[in-house]
Amino acid sequence: MTTLTVTDLDLHYGAAQALKKVSITAQPNKITSVLGRNGVGKSSLLRAITGTHPITNGIITLAERDLKRSAPYARARMGIGYVPQGREIFPLLTVKENLLTGYAPLKPKDRSIPETIFELFPVLKSMLGRRGGDLSGGQQQQLAIGRALVTRPSLLVLDEPTEGIQPSIIKDIGRALQFLRDEMGMTILLVEQYLDFCRELSDHIYVMDRGEIMHEGPASDLDDPNVKRHLMV
Amino acid sequence: MITAKIFEKLGVKAIWVVAILLALAIAVPMSNLLLPVGHPLRVPNYLVPLMGQYLTYATLALALDLVWGYCGILSLGHGAFFALGGYAMGMYLMRQIGTRGVYSNAVLPDFMVFLGWRELPWYWQGFDMFWFAAIMMAFVPGLLAFIFGWFAFRSRVTGVYLSIITQALTYALMLAFFRNDMGFGGNNGLTDFRDILGAPIPAATTRASLFAASAILLALCFILCSLIVRSKLGKVMVAVRDAESRTRFIGYRVENVKLFAFTVSAVMAGLAGALYVPQVGIINPGEFAPANSIEVVIWTAVGGRGTLVGPIIGAIVVNAAKSYFTGTFADLWLFILGGMFVFVTLFMPKGIVGIFTSTWSALQQRRASASAEKGVDTEPPTPPAQKPQPRQSNDAPDGAKPSPAE
Amino acid sequence: QDEGPIKVGILHSLSGTMAISETTLRDVMLMLIEQQNEAGGILGRQIEPVVVDIASDWPLAAELARRLIEVDEVDAVFGCWTSVCRKSVLPVFEELNSLLFYPVQYEGEESQRNVFYTGASPNQQAIPAVDYLMEEEGVERWVLAGTDYVYPQTTNLILEQYLLDAGVAEDDIMINYTPFGHSDWQTIVSDIVAFGSEGPKTAVVSTINGDANVPFYRELANQGVAAEDIPVVAFSVGEEELSGFDTAPLVGHLAAWNYFMSVETPENEEFIAAWHDYIGSEDRVTNDPMEAHYIGFNMWVEAVEAAGTTDADAVIDAIVGVQVPNLTGGIAEMLPNHHITKPVLIGEIQDDGQFFVVWETEDLVPGDAWSDFLPESAVLEADWTDPINCGNYNTETETCGGSEAVAE
Amino acid sequence: MGSLNRFGRPFLALIFIALAALAAPSAKAQSVAEIVPQMYDASLGDLRDAVAALVATGEDAALPILQALGAGNLYEADNGGIFIQTGRNQYEDALTGAEADLDVTGDLSTIRINNSLRRDIAAAVGSLTLMSENPATRRAAAAQMFSTADPANIELLDQALAEEDNPGVRTVMEQARAAAMLRADISEEDFAAAVAVIAARGDRQALGILNANLANASEAERVNIEAGISRINQSLQLWGIGQNVWYGVSLGSVLLLAAIGLAITFGVMGVINMAHGEMVMIGAYVTFFVQEIIRTTNPGLFDYSLAIAIPMAFAVTGLIGIAIERGIIRWLYGRPLETLLATWGLSLIIQQGVRTIFGATNREVGNPSWMSGAFELGGLAITWNRMWIVVFALVVFALLLLVLNKTPLGLQMRAVTQNRRMASAMGIRTPWVDAMTFGLGSGVAGLAGVALSQIDNVSPNLGQSYIIDSFMVVVFGGVGNLWGTLVGALTLGVANKFLEPYAGAVLAKILILVLIILFIQRRPRGLFALKGRAVEA
Amino acid sequence: MVDTLRDGSLLYLDGVSVTFDGFRALNSLSLVVQRDELQAIIGPNGAGKTTMMDIITGKTRPDTGEVFFEGGIDLTKKDETEIANLGIGRKFQKPTVFGSHTVWDNIELSLKKPRGVFASWFYTRDSADTDRITAILDTVRLTHRKHEFAANLSHGQKQWLEIGMLLAQDPKLLLVDEPVAGMTDSETEETSKLLKEISKHHSVVVVEHDMSFVRDLDCRVTCLAEGAVLAQGSLEHVSSDPLVIERYLGR
Ligand SMILES: Nc1ncnc2c1ncn2[C@@H]1O[C@H](COP(=O)(O)OP(=O)(O)OP(=O)(O)O)[C@@H](O)[C@H]1O
Ligand SMILES: Nc1ncnc2c1ncn2[C@@H]1O[C@H](COP(=O)(O)OP(=O)(O)OP(=O)(O)O)[C@@H](O)[C@H]1O
Ligand SMILES: [Mg+2]
């Protein structure tokens, strides 16, 4: 089973330390959320897990395999799908080509675009020939999520996936995540600021502040004043 | 207390650089002229014009740094402005030969005589007067840069497109100046200079004066660049470099900022070229060769782009290396020089100056961390070891150590 | 002070665009020096070559010339190929009073006290070639094709005047210039063919320089311009240039030089053998500028021996009148104008990349510094011996023009 | 030599009478056997006499000797013997036909001739072969006579025409006859007819003949000729435009080849690759190397040398490219401008390296037979090497387009260069893709080198002369767009060739540069500019 | 009639259409913003909200339609710089800041000052400017990072910096594209307070998808869809529109 464990993680940007001894676990069939104010290190944690930024210390394991030395593409091949903050669409590739980049870690026989993506984001289907960079912000966000799903991940890592997306589709995304969790047995790690969304979906939450994990517990803890304190300005 | 204010605006580093340059302007000529031959401290004759030449190169590199390092305009044609300034000086020097040319023609330079020209072309008029020539040394490159920049920046030509058309510009000028019909001596260019301002060029005193003039020009240009770079205008330039369109949306006229920097830079390059010519004794269309302009970019990169001091160091180091190696390892020097460029890129990403600043900041940091353990929000602005990478610009900014506003 | 080796500077481009031609000259100089050392050197002292690379960069040439003379203290310098190189180092040699031996054919219009021109001046190459075409091939129409720089321009100016004087109509002369390193010759070759198809016999006089020649000749070959129909006579194409491609389709096109590798004389055979031996390859060719260095070096050696010193002034005095054998069976003499006497040979390209000499002057031609076909220079004379001692003596006003008049 | 021609001796005798006029007035007729030994160590003047004498003999044996002399296959031996080369290191005695024994004869050396002698021989051989059994030979002989245009040939041509049944050869013979007639003293109608025949031919050679006769024609004849000339000029002018387009296309294809590798390393990857020219140069040296090996081991393969060189050059430069990417470029992603510095350094090193290994001088790269010469297409003269280069450039372009747009590798290449980090997170093996992309770009540059070795110098400077043009083309066409590179290269090529006749080569080049500068003002992102949000930051 | 509407308004768009490669992003859009008005714009992804801002700020030229500022100024004839100097400031959907400048310098560059080359060259910061910058930094809570390079900020911090830069420009009309994306709930509340405060003396147009934020703003709401206005009015009114629910809010 694809359990993700992160132990005592340190991460630096040059001299500045962004993560301090961070440890989390994400279980299969669960949605694990990480919350915190701006700049506390949520995205940094996800970058560490996906390998897009090097870590200074600590251990990351996926299904009991150590990821420390693996390049991002190797992690993608182990089943990590990543929806980064800021969309990171390939701007000059068409929507279709953006989706096709997800074929890279797949075996030839698995290479197809799941229909569910278009059910979830119908707008993508009508825009397959358009360049990714021309899409509106929200459309790009939808594309980014769709693109990650093409790789058939066993661990899905999402960094504020609802940012800039219209309310109706946010609801769809929520339903889709539940489906992926419940029916596909996916491990889902979610960073989100949108508390209502989190509360509704999450099985387990972590709260960060200043590069450290300050709290861990079930989603209901979100209403705990101790936790709220970390999310206040 | 205007001087005090200027000093303050210049910053300590610039004052040091200027002081060193001025000291050189005095010390080198004195040592060459006053000390007896063979004295260990005497600067030998041949080194004086050579060092003067390096200083003009350094001025050129500095000029490029203003547009490239700060404004993000990678000009691959800066040699053109240098050469135009040089030609203006060359034309003056040619006119000074007078009847001492081989054909004893008081007006026409030798090459015109034997190619059968009957009278001096209109664009040669006035170059017998130094003041006129001196204005042209700055005006011609400045005007060309202004016109070129006016169109290019208004049309929003940026990035490699701009780089390549600057290259096309210098290349076209090279081909044009190669033509004998242009009246600039074809590929032989202008040579055989005798006097400058009445002083014979080969004389030691003239050489020393030219050296001093080069050092002073460099110092003045450095002051000018520092004043620009350290002002808010300098920050706008960097902003343009990082995110040109964003700058527009704040309300700055990007094209004017670029045009200003480009023109000022071209004028500096032209003046440098003007001082270069009497010290090497020739100006020919080879100076317009695209490869020459690329070399200027390389000096700047080797020294450290966007630092003002870097290009000066880079120009001197690369050229001194070239002088030394071409004379000493005639067969190997390209390996050495080429290897040096590769080495610098791989191991000194911020150029030679970057090595100093990073050791300096490492030292500072050690001191800072020794004194206090603060955490993520450490107050002192230590320049990050990792360069920030704005996504939209293809021009990775570096250097330009931020001078915190306080 | 007379102890230790005598130093000789070698000032050629070993990199950049001109390396293609000049590297060989560096090698031949090293060979000559080695030979001289084996024969006991000069004045009982060994010769030490000092090699620098001017990298086809002319300001650098001036800088390195200065360095050779001032820092390395060489007694003579052999070097340069292009005119601009010579022009840029010339003030240095004048200022520091040293010697330069310049081995390449050039446009003339110059004579300087410190420079010895061992290559051909226009009257030793261009004019005889045109004469040959006029007389032997009956050419009436002329294409003067050159690279756009001073040597072709001057040469063509002289030739044009010469042809007009010989009664050729202006319409029968076509002048065409191309940029350095021009590589697409389709249009120009077809223009030549068109010009040549207008009736009378046509020839091309090529002053195309350097790299541009290979693509030019390849295009000639491919468009089938045969030597029997439109012969091309070149002044800058020698054995070295021809070694870059297959010359079979070009057999019969011409070149005018003062030396060809194919000339069969004992001196030449010995020289070629020594060269092959030195360079370690039988495939390497010899050419005219190499011979010029050979002559120049031997002249310098003779002059130094005669003067008993390497002192520049003494050598300048001693060298005028020095005679050394050239490689084609004649004698080269250093004239008072610092040019030398040379035979003029016209060769036809053969399929092995060599030239077959089809014509040669009966007598040696003395090099003329100032062309008689340019109005301004017709009255000038160069003579570096007393009493004139001037590079541009005006025979009409009987004065020495230029700086010397003022300086002396 | 058996039957030399279809008509045998009587006819030959006639030829020789006709040729007697051409031959130098030799005192008395000699036999071939007498003349040949005189050719040993003869001066050019003596050789000329010998040729005339040989023609005058009227013997069959003269023809092969003349042909050999004209082709440079006639040799003299140290012992005074004269030999004809029949094959590689095979010589037979010109008189006896006996195989040469080098031990007896001593060294053999070619008998050299000059242009005017070559012309004489060609004329003589032309006359002698006019009756050959082979139509191609007859045609060549007639063509030769056309250019000689000697009235003495008229009778001969009449004879031949009477027998000729091949229509193609007939035409040429008629034209040759007409050309000769113009020089002879003939009636006005005949003159007009001859002019008509020649004008109908309509090419430059015809123009030459007409022009040549203009000077000494009578008033009436002149009108005739002028009409002929203007007719030819008109058609030539039309064809001239086509010819210019072709020159432009062919120049464009050279630019395309030179630039297309750069369109990958620079256009797609964003590496300011100053070492691109050196990859082209290495490709040319690979060609040289391949040809050198073929020359020494198996000369028969020479015509295939390019076919062998193409994959070799691609592999060699591609591998070098991969090595460069792995060794240097990969440390520089994210700092594209620094690649300029590193690759500039590399280009210096590679140039000097090649200079050290292969020497600074040009190396000989030959054209295989199928790359030599020209053919006519209507009024267009098309040289084979240009034509194959155009084809090659288009094929390379098409293949590249296919790779880039239709293969997973192409998609991954584009993804990686647009956002390396994200591509990696998508599971794309970025180091591998980077290496492949740079290798592909370099390999294509190497292919360009193979083609350029056929038209230009193969020297260490080869690359330098193309690098600037390559950047111009890529930028003019629009960075990152392969079609732009194609259209850009062809546009610049054609524009250049249309400017050249008016402005001269130098000004044309300057004008092109100015046009590029002005064009970029109008379209700041090149011809095929990418538009939309995606590109505007 | 129409003219009086235009003259009285700060921003007036009428019949604006724009097409990209055949795709109609704005379809005869008409919109009026009054002086000192706060207006929220919602609408599905791709409705054309950002494109509308592009048109107002001169980044994109409309194919047809009128865009007037302060009644008489035709914005379609002006370029970005002129429009910015007329007093229209913008926060971009995707935060774009000057990465190699410090946070402080980012704000300083944006301060409302003469923008000319020489004016910038000879500019010296006076204490009023310093106070203003300090105040803005406080507002956007970046005081503790004022010496940090902007490139080193987290995504949310860049959003804040953009808002700070917008404030510093002190424009007459603020166009704010998705200001609270990536902010915590409490920050969202702060932002709405801030915008309401500003709108007392400025006109503000806010684009957002966060309904609770829009509710907090308590202003006129316009819902765009497929490049045209779908509904307009109070939030209650708009959000009860069945078309809005179907196309935008979802069930
Ligand atoms: N340059 C362009 N080329 C092609 N299509 C474009 C371009 N610019 C915008 N579009 C299209 O126009 C439509 C409107 O885009 P816009 O960014 O204005 O939407 P939006 O309302 O801001 O959406 P979001 O809420 O997702 O930010 C989108 O469908 C987008 O794909
Ligand atoms: N590329 C970078 N270089 C230097 N520092 C960085 C970089 N990226 C982030 N940081 C710093 O690291 C810290 C953590 O940033 P991170 O992006 O992980 O925050 P976050 O929790 O995701 O915030 P947000 O909610 O705003 O996205 C911040 O203080 C930020 O300034
Ligand atoms: Mg984040």
Ligand SMILES: [Mg+2]
């Ligand atoms: Mg938007």
